[in-house]
Amino acid sequence: MKIGTIITAAAILFTSLPALAGDSEHDPEALMKESHMAMFYAADDGISEVEMKIVNSKGKERVRQFAMLRLDVEEGGKQMYYTYFRKPHDVSRLTFMVHKLPQENDSRWLYIPSVDLIKRISSDDKGSSFVGSDFTYEDVSGRHWTEDTHTFVREDEYNGRGVYVIESKPVEKYKGFTRKITLIDRENHLVLREEYYKKGDSPERVFTAEKVETIDGIATSTFRRMENLKKNQYTTVEFSDIRYDVGIDESVFTERSLKNPPREYIR
Amino acid sequence: MKRYSGLIAGMMLAAVLSAPAAADSEISGFLQGLYGYGTDSRNPVPSELTASEVRLQLRFESFSDGAEYFGRLDFVYDNYLDPGISAELREGYIKFGAGGWLDMKIGRQIITWGTGDLIFINDLFPKDWVSFFSGRDDQYLKAPQNALRFTMYGGSTSLDVVYTPRFTSDVIPSGMRLSYYNPMAGGIVGGEDYLFAGTMPEAKIENGEISAKLSRYFGSIDGALYFYRGFYKTPVGMDMAAREAFYPELMVYGASLRSPVFGGIFWIESGYYDSREDSGGNDPLVPNSSLESMAGFERQITSTVTANLQYYNSYMIDHDSFAATLPEGSPVTDEFYHLLTSRVTMLFMMENLNVSLFAFYSPSEEDAYGRAAVTYKYTDTVSMALGANLFHGEYEYTTFGGFQHNDNVYLKFTYGI
Numbered sequence: 100m101k102i103g104t105i106i107t108a109a110a111i112l113f114t115s116l117p118a119l120a121g122d123s124e125h126d127p128e129a130l131m132k133e134s135h136m137a138m139f140y141a142a143d144d145g146i147s148e149v150e151m152k153i154v155n156s157k158g159k160e161r162v163r164q165f166a167m168l169r170l171d172v173e174e175g176g177k178q179m180y181y182t183y184f185r186k187p188h189d190v191s192r193l194t195f196m197v198h199k200l201p202q203e204n205d206s207r208w209l210y211i212p213s214v215d216l217i218k219r220i221s222s223d224d225k226g227s228s229f230v231g232s233d234f235t236y237e238d239v240s241g242r243h244w245t246e247d248t249h250t251f252v253r254e255d256e257y258n259g260r261g262v263y264v265i266e267s268k269p270v271e272k273y274k275g276f277t278r279k280i281t282l283i284d285r286e287n288h289l290v291l292r293e294e295y296y297k298k299g300d301s302p303e304r305v306f307t308a309e310k311v312e313t314i315d316g317i318a319t320s321t322f323r324r325m326e327n328l329k330k331n332q333y334t335t336v337e338f339s340d341i342r343y344d345v346g347i348d349e350s351v352f353t354e355r356s357l358k359n360p361p362r363e364y365i366r
Numbered sequence: 367m368k369r370y371s372g373l374i375a376g377m378m379l380a381a382v383l384s385a386p387a388a389a390d391s392e393i394s395g396f397l398q399g400l401y402g403y404g405t406d407s408r409n410p411v412p413s414e415l416t417a418s419e420v421r422l423q424l425r426f427e428s429f430s431d432g433a434e435y436f437g438r439l440d441f442v443y444d445n446y447l448d449p450g451i452s453a454e455l456r457e458g459y460i461k462f463g464a465g466g467w468l469d470m471k472i473g474r475q476i477i478t479w480g481t482g483d484l485i486f487i488n489d490l491f492p493k494d495w496v497s498f499f500s501g502r503d504d505q506y507l508k509a510p511q512n513a514l515r516f517t518m519y520g521g522s523t524s525l526d527v528v529y530t531p532r533f534t535s536d537v538i539p540s541g542m543r544l545s546y547y548n549p550m551a552g553g554i555v556g557g558e559d560y561l562f563a564g565t566m567p568e569a570k571i572e573n574g575e576i577s578a579k580l581s582r583y584f585g586s587i588d589g590a591l592y593f594y595r596g597f598y599k600t601p602v603g604m605d606m607a608a609r610e611a612f613y614p615e616l617m618v619y620g621a622s623l624r625s626p627v628f629g630g631i632f633w634i635e636s637g638y639y640d641s642r643e644d645s646g647g648n649d650p651l652v653p654n655s656s657l658e659s660m661a662g663f664e665r666q667i668t669s670t671v672t673a674n675l676q677y678y679n680s681y682m683i684d685h686d687s688f689a690a691t692l693p694e695g696s697p698v699t700d701e702f703y704h705l706l707t708s709r710v711t712m713l714f715m716m717e718n719l720n721v722s723l724f725a726f727y728s729p730s731e732e733d734a735y736g737r738a739a740v741t742y743k744y745t746d747t748v749s750m751a752l753g754a755n756l757f758h759g760e761y762e763y764t765t766f767g768g769f770q771h772n773d774n775v776y777l778k779f780t781y782g783i
Contacts, residue, residue, distance in 0.1 A: 187746035206626060214504065223630065224666045231718065332716075366390055
């Protein structure tokens with residue numbers, strides 16, 4: 100598995116070399132990496148309040164509120180996430196932690212305060228829904244660019260912004276999508292729209308960045324939407340109170356904090 | 367307790383009203399109705415209901431940079447038999463750190479450790495099996511205790527020490543709500559004549575409980591060593607002179623490992639139960655020492671289905687001496703006790719419908735216990751659950767066989783605030 104990944108990574112590297120040499124601005128591999136960094140590795144760490152609204156086909160709404168801490172141990176590599184749930188009532192005070200290693204299974208922990216239980220969670224399936232929303236675990240923390248092969252399609256315009264259009268296909272068989280079209284903002288490299296196809300010409304899910312703000316000098320999409328066209332439902336995510344480069348220590352992402360939320364960051 | 371519930375309610379109300387003034391305080395909780403019906407007409411308990419209660423839980427938390435305090439108070443109106451209101455302080459503690467390497471949690475609290483799923487070897491903190499068997503929420507399986515907890519940290523190692531000044535036993539079926547097997551009566555009994563409670567250890571300093579856990583991460587593997595000094599949590603000893611059950615002295619030495627493997631989580635745990643009042647194994651009225659072990663594995667089957675499997679084994683030390691001392695004709699407990707368990711959790715409708723199945727089966731005692739629950743979250747605040755607890759046993763004197771007339775189904779409604 101690991102050797103396979105290295106070989107494919109090497110293959111991708113070599114096949115993309117001519118592109119790098121010839122036309123670096125349109126190198127799809129480099130653009131996907133840039134956008135991944137802009138979306139998921141902004142600054143060295145970050146804190147944010149998150150409100151997620153899940154709206155089903157009948158218009159019924161569910162709300163999840165949580166605080167989220169992120170630390171990039173290695174830019175583009177190892178990351179740590181810490182989530183403190185506020186709402187709804189049955190998950191309030193619950194904490195969730197992820198140690199994410201690209202191309203390996205995440206380590207995940209859940210702490211249930213009412214019974215003082217730390218549970219380690221199996222994480223084989225990154226395509227699982229995140230807290231019942233239309234976002235998967237992978238959508239939340241990002242799919243590593245080396246897991247797909249990328250083709251530059253064209254330059255285009257989207258909502259008044261210049262974008263690069265990239266098409267990606269998974270290297271290994273993947274049930275999340277068979278084909279993905281990404282629209283990357285030419286200036287800040289944020290993903291403005293992403294379409295996930297499985298069969299046929301219409302996407303099953305569509306991600307859109309509905310609002311982009313500049314926070315601490317960093318372009319950030321603060322309102323995101325994932326529409327599931329197959330199920331006719333959608334989820335929106337709104338980020339607020341965003342802070343970057345707070346200087347979160349790695350020791351925050353341990354069992355100790357699962358039980359004792361770091362109050363210097365989470366109120 | 368009843369007399370004070372008005373006062374406590376008043377104090378809670380005062381806390382609620384004054385809360386908005388403090389910046390980092392929060393009030394939350396829920397209101398819950400639970401109605402259970404016993405499906406086995408042979409059950410010798412005084413009511414056909416297994417539960418009929420309304421519960422209001424209020425949670426209050428407040429924190430500053432230095433310390434944090436938390437309270438969880440339940441008011442229960444219970445008319446299982448005679449209507450009555452009771453109040454229970456589920457949790458009430460303060461928590462603070464010292465020197466960056468020490469956390470202290472002092473007060474009434476719920477503590478859990480160990481690796482098993484509903485199997486506890488080194489977790490000798492009190493459990494409420496009556497709540498568990500009658501459909502109350504999972505959080506009620508763990509009973510609170512008044513304790514002082516110290517946790518020390520150094521790198522990837524941590525040491526937990528818990529001191530519980532007054533021994534806190536498990537809550538077990540005692541004949542009032544749930545029937546049980548009574549060896550003195552030689553059968554399954556219930557009702558007022560057979561109310562059962564063990565004699566608690568005397569309130570002496572030396573009868574306090576000490577639990578400790580030393581844990582460490584080795585990469586992604588977490589390992590732990592455990593120690594316990596106290597008493598068996600259920601009254602498994604018998605004082606023939608007084609004709610009373612009691613809690614024999616117990617020491618436990620244990621270890622556990624847990625690791626991600628094959629796309630899931632694998633765990634093993636073991637503990638040596640040193641029965642201090644029967645070290646030779648030749649007293650039939652006090653349990654022999656034993657070696658308790660388990661192994662388990664859990665993984666996602668699909669993106670919405672998770673399942674696990676556990677095997678648990680208890681080996682009785684000095685089984686020969688035990689068997690030799692038994693009176694003729696009495697059932698002989700096996701040298702080995704085997705138990706298999708499995709949990710399957712399925713999520714539907716964007717995780718708003720949850721189906722949970724849990725089965726215990728012992729091939730050595732030929733008994734079983736199954737738990738099933740379907741929970742539907744109608745909105746973020748309102749949920750309802752339909753569940754069942756089913757027992758089976760070839761013999762009345764086995765672990766689950768003794769509860770075989772307690773089969774029940776229940777309905778539960780929760781409104782969260």
